[in-house]
Amino acid sequence: MKRLLGFLTVLGLAAGLVMGFGVAPREATQGNVQRIMYLHVPSVWVGYLAFVVVLVASIVYLARRSEAADRLAHASAEVGVLFTGLTIATGSIWGKPTWGTWWTWDARLTSVSILFVMYLGYLLLRGMIDDRERGARFAAVLGIVAAFNIPLVHFSVLWWRTLHQPPTLMAPGPAPVPGIIKAALYVNFVAFTLLYGYFLTRRVRVLRLEAEAEA
């Protein structure tokens, strides 16, 4: 199973690269720098996916006290933080040539940064509680709070950036996206989702082995 997933992941990533660099055209307004989006956007999607999984696993853990659910939550949070960090980094690298600055408080970067810090705190909490059972319980509660906070973060930051702001700050604005670029994005979405699944499976296995070692 792991082999198959790993194989599919590599295939997906390869396809993603081909689409992103070979098939997709040079973007009209931004130039080739836009190709960073094939990294940046799928990364943020994986982040959100990972945190939703954390929410579900956390609820299942509190309801059923399933150690497997706890491991799933832990692993998903870790992978989520990884991809969220990647989102921020790639967004920043894209921003430098595009907007002239490494950092800008635009809606996406700001939201994702808040998410990043929230779930980093989740991992910190886990690391600081020695009692395995209590750590799992508290992390589950935090996982639920953090997940319900995501829409609040999204809207508050969106309104903060878009209302009463001059329209020039919104550039590059949401222009209609050509079909081929959308296709390349979708392929990379799938590839990154497979990668998430692969990392998740391996991380959960490592956690299970660690638990067995402590038993």
Added chain:
Amino acid sequence: MERRSKETLNALFFFGLLLLFVFQFALGPDRERLAGTLPGLLWLGFILSGLLGLGRTFVAERENDCWEGLLLAPGDKSAIYVGKLAGNLLLMLIIEAILLALFGFFFNLDLAGVLPGLAVVIALGTVALAAVGTLFAAMTAQVRARELLFPVLLLPVEAPVLLATVKATEAVLLGETLGSVAHWLKLLAAADVVYVAVGVLTFDFVLEA
């Protein structure tokens, strides 16, 4: 318990006063610049005081070894949450009122007209702060490095609340109606409902023996 609350209140009052001095020194005598940042400074003051005050929610139980008693208490632990939340709300609101008065005094603000609107914004924001703060205080009470972990956990979660309250306060202080910031108020109300609900529903899990 009451003596401890008075101690906390006194300490937080002085803390608020010190914050005002710090804000003044950090931002200089330029009245224009200071006026622009006033809503932010006010909520910065509220949040910093909140971090100190809320973080101490369970310090009595922890210091007096009553923690076991709390965990073994029969019945719905959510009642403990609601009780602590109410206490924290009162504490926060008192501190905020004092801070607001100090701000008005030092920055020569005419708060009379905007007080009702301001009160609404402050009330909504404070419920959000206290709801999550009480929950996280229970979670971090027994953790090592709790003084670090509590702010680290609370601040990112409260980011949307901070955004909303500062924007709404800004509008109110400029004399605009509450209707003009209805979306922010709705967001705060939604946050309040979510946080209190999650707090009530999950507190049992936090205080398990």
Added chain:
Amino acid sequence: MPDNWAFVLAAYGLAVVVLVTYWRFLVRREHELQDAGVMRQQLRHEPDASAPHATQRGPLP
């Protein structure tokens, strides 16, 4: 508009480094734990071999 390939390279390069590093961490950790697990299994089965030879002699010392 200049193409800024350096930035594209930087972004993809960073992604590759980060993801490969994490993957290697997972693989290495899994092998470590599996080896430790195997050793634990062996130790559990070994006491018969490493215990004092009293059991192989008779009941008399």
